[in-house]
Amino acid sequence: MKTHLDCMPCFLRQAIDASKLAGANEAxxxxxxxxxxxxxxxxxxxxxxxxIAEAVYGVVERLTGGEDSYKRIKQKSNKCAxxxxxxxxxxxxxxxxxxxxxxxxxxxxxxxxxxxxxxxxIEEEIEDCLKKDFAVFDYDDFKKVFSGAKNILYLLxxxxxxxxxxxxxxEMAAKSVVCAVREKPIINDVTLDDAKKVGxxxxxxxxxxxxxxxxxxxxxxNKEFLECYRKADMIISKxxxxxxxxxxQEKPVFFIFKxxxxxxxxxxxxxxxxxxxxxxxxx
Amino acid sequence: MKTHLDCMPCFLRQAIDASKLAGANEAxxxxxxxxxxxxxxxxxxxxxxxxIAEAVYGVVERLTGGEDSYKRIKQKSNKCAxxxxxxxxxxxxxxxxxxxxxxxxxxxxxxxxxxxxxxxxIEEEIEDCLKKDFAVFDYDDFKKVFSGAKNILYLLxxxxxxxxxxxxxxEMAAKSVVCAVREKPIINDVTLDDAKKVGxxxxxxxxxxxxxxxxxxxxxxNKEFLECYRKADMIISKxxxxxxxxxxQEKPVFFIFKxxxxxxxxxxxxxxxxxxxxxxxxx
Numbered sequence: 001m002k003t004h005l006d007c008m009p010c011f012l013r014q015a016i017d018a019s020k021l022a023g024a025n026e027a028x029x030x031x032x033x034x035x036x037x038x039x040x041x042x043x044x045x046x047x048x049x050x051x052i053a054e055a056v057y058g059v060v061e062r063l064t065g066g067e068d069s070y071k072r073i074k075q076k077s078n079k080c081a082x083x084x085x086x087x088x089x090x091x092x093x094x095x096x097x098x099x100x101x102x103x104x105x106x107x108x109x110x111x112x113x114x115x116x117x118x119x120x121x122i123e124e125e126i127e128d129c130l131k132k133d134f135a136v137f138d139y140d141d142f143k144k145v146f147s148g149a150k151n152i153l154y155l156l157x158x159x160x161x162x163x164x165x166x167x168x169x170x171e172m173a174a175k176s177v178v179c180a181v182r183e184k185p186i187i188n189d190v191t192l193d194d195a196k197k198v199g200x201x202x203x204x205x206x207x208x209x210x211x212x213x214x215x216x217x218x219x220x221x222n223k224e225f226l227e228c229y230r231k232a233d234m235i236i237s238k239x240x241x242x243x244x245x246x247x248x249q250e251k252p253v254f255f256i257f258k259x260x261x262x263x264x265x266x267x268x269x270x271x272x273x274x275x276x277x278x279x280x281x282x283x
Numbered sequence: 284m285k286t287h288l289d290c291m292p293c294f295l296r297q298a299i300d301a302s303k304l305a306g307a308n309e310a311x312x313x314x315x316x317x318x319x320x321x322x323x324x325x326x327x328x329x330x331x332x333x334x335i336a337e338a339v340y341g342v343v344e345r346l347t348g349g350e351d352s353y354k355r356i357k358q359k360s361n362k363c364a365x366x367x368x369x370x371x372x373x374x375x376x377x378x379x380x381x382x383x384x385x386x387x388x389x390x391x392x393x394x395x396x397x398x399x400x401x402x403x404x405i406e407e408e409i410e411d412c413l414k415k416d417f418a419v420f421d422y423d424d425f426k427k428v429f430s431g432a433k434n435i436l437y438l439l440x441x442x443x444x445x446x447x448x449x450x451x452x453x454e455m456a457a458k459s460v461v462c463a464v465r466e467k468p469i470i471n472d473v474t475l476d477d478a479k480k481v482g483x484x485x486x487x488x489x490x491x492x493x494x495x496x497x498x499x500x501x502x503x504x505n506k507e508f509l510e511c512y513r514k515a516d517m518i519i520s521k522x523x524x525x526x527x528x529x530x531x532q533e534k535p536v537f538f539i540f541k542x543x544x545x546x547x548x549x550x551x552x553x554x555x556x557x558x559x560x561x562x563x564x565x566x
Contacts, residue, residue: 005299005312008320009292016288029288034324037291041317 001244003045003052004263011056012036014115018057018187021073022066032063049263050215050241053115057186057214068185070114070159077112077160077188078198080122085163091130092167099146100139102168103256104129107275109164110157110239110258114188115214118260129258135274138254142277145234145252146172153232154179154204155216155246157239157257158187159194165238169204177204178228184212189241215245240264246280253280284527286328286335287546294339295319297398301340301470304356305349315346332546333498333524336398340469340497351468353397353442360395360443360471361481363405368446374413375450382429383422385451386539387412390558392447393440393522393541397471398497401543412541418557421537425560428517428535429455436515437462437487438499438529440522440540441470442477448521452487460487461511467495472524498528523547529563536563 015036019029036056043052061067088105095101108129111120146152152175156162169177179200182189195206210222216237218229229235235253237246243255244264255278259265265272298319302312319339326335344350371388378384391412394403429435435458439445452460462483465472478489493505499520501512512518518536520529526538527547538561542548548555 005309005316006296008316009296009299012295012323013289013292016292026288030328033288033291037320037323040295040320045313 001048001264001267003043003047003049004266005045006263007049007052008040008043010261010263011040011052013117014053014187015056015060017114017117018060018066018069019064022060022064022069024064024066028064032060035059035063048215048217048245050213050245051217053241054186054213070185070188073114074159074185074188074190074194077158078163078194081109081112081160081163082198084122084126085166088126088164088167092171099143099168099171101130102171103139103142103277106161106164106168106238106256107258107277109161110256111260112158112160112188113239113260114158115241116260129275132275134277135259135270136268136276136278138277138279141279142254145254145279146175149175149234151175151228151231152177152234152236153228155209155235155237155242156181156190156195157242159190160188161238162190162195162200163198166198166200166203168236169200173203178232179204179206180209180216180225180228181206182212182214183208183210183222186212186214189214213241213245215241215243217245218248248280254278255280284331284547284550286326286330286332287549288328289546290332290335291323291326293544293546294323294335296400297336297470298339298343300397300400301343301349301352302347305343305347305352307347307349311347315343318342318346331498331500331528333496333528334500336524337469337496353468353471356397357442357468357471357473357477360441361446361477364392364395364443364446365481367405367409368449371409371447371450375454382426382451382454384413385454386422386425386560389444389447389451389521389539390541390560392444393539394543395441395443395471396522396543397441398524399543412558415558417560418542418553419551419559419561421560421562424562425537428537428562429458432458432517434458434511434514435460435517435519436511438492438518438520438525439464439473439478440525442473443471444521445473445478445483446481449481449483449486451519452483456486461515462487462489463492463499463508463511464489465495465497466491466493466505469495469497472497496524496528498524498526500528501531531563537561538563 019032092101108126111125209225211220237255239257259274302315375384391409394408492508494503520538542557
């Protein structure tokens with residue numbers, strides 16, 4: 001997905017939010033804003049928003065010296081999600097369709113996103129996602145591909161959310177599941193360290209994508225990731241960032257996310273707030 | 284009020300929205316965005332947001348050639364508001380406190396603002412504003428100053444909203460009321476033409492501020508405005524733009540508006556969505 005002009009104000013807003021979180025004073029925040037504003041005219045709009053976001057957060061990191069400003073937020077998200085994990089597991093255990101219940105909870109977890117200005121209430125989100133209709137719901141196809149799949153590659157998204165993903169991964173225990181995380185901290189995206197802390201490595205193989213783009217750009221991924229990608233006969237992609245970046249013609253990819261910004265909602269043809277289970281259509 | 288760094292993404296967003304409304308294609312929209320992005324580092328943050336907005340909308344106008352892009356929106360807002368005017372008048376007529384009912388409706392009208400990305404439902408807004416508590420409510424002071432006032436200067440805000448203001452002006456029939464509008468079209472702000480079209484000139488004197496800033500910067504106003512300002516013993520200021528720009532030490536100013544953005548809400552110490560009747564406090 002290309003970057004839209006409507007993403008420009010959002011990059012600037014993200015730069016300000018990240019600078020504040022890095023503890024920058026107002027003068028330093030202004031330096032960051034000025035630098036990012038001057039970058040905007042030269043940004044390659046044919047790149048995806050997460051690729052540009054990587055550059056924007058890079059500016060923030062270099063100017064503020066804040067290497068992992070979202071660390072605390074991530075730790076807190078993981079902790080809160082682990083606390084409610086037993087309750088979530090009960091929901092799956094008592095569901096008529098366990099896979100669907102886990103899938104709905106995985107969508108609920110997708111609201112834990114600090115790249116966006118939205119505030120959220122995870123309890124409300126869980127309740128909402130358990131009953132609301134999907135705006136795109138390729139579930140029959142999902143079940144079909146899943147039942148025939150041997151090797152599943154699961155592209156993770158954010159810290160905290162990863163606990164919700166764990167529920168879905170656990171429903172895939174009969175398959176070989178590899179979960180991919182970001183190579184380095186960016187925004188509140190999940191890293192190897194986060195995945196281990198929530199015990200995901202006990203239920204699946206966890207690898208790094210090799211890139212710190214908050215999405216999955218195949219050409220930027222490392223050898224280990226590419227090997228898993230090649231072997232996979234089903235790809236599950238969580239969150240907007242992976243949706244915005246991944247375009248696979250040869251693999252069945254299922255995108256699971258909540259549409260949280262107007263640009264992505266426009267791309268899907270849904271409303272902001274809608275929940276999505278979408279199989280990527282070959283061009 | 285100074286411009287905050289948080290206003291920067293908003294200026295960019297406004298530039299895009301206004302370009303689209305002016306019918307610019309994507310290439311031209313990008314030209315506008317690039318131009319505004321390059322302006323951002325050099326903007327004087329000590330200026331108020333509406334002063335900078337004037338410059339931003341000026342860029343849009345020059346590059347797109349769209350001189351009054353909000354004309355249709357303004358006409359529609361005026362028309363819709365005039366259609367419900369009789370019903371609004373009935374609400375005032377049957378109210379125990381007519382002045383307060385008219386004041387509440389004036390706040391409701393303040394939601395008609397196309398400088399912001401928010402969508403609104405005027406019917407909901409009316410219902411809401413008639414019953415909800417003000418976050419700041421200097422009404423006793425308002426009544427006291429009002430009862431002693433001879434010459435009231437009423438700073439108008441937007442088209443459509445002006446019909447709601449008319450209700451409040453009509454409750455001030457015993458006083459000499461002068462209403463001030465913008466000199467030239469900017470966003471959906473009310474001009475002389477709009478005010479006349481909704482019949483405001485039949486119940487008050489309507490003058491231009493002499494400036495196209497979407498707010499009231501005294502040093503930029505014309506002689507006629509300054510004369511009315513000098514004579515006024517009460518100033519009523521509608522909307523965020525006038526609040527962001529007006530700082531009067533020598534006059535009792537009452538700001539009436541709905542807090543529609545986080546920066547203004549932060550300045551007031553209220554939440555976005557709160558309704559405000561605030562007397563300006565001398566420094």
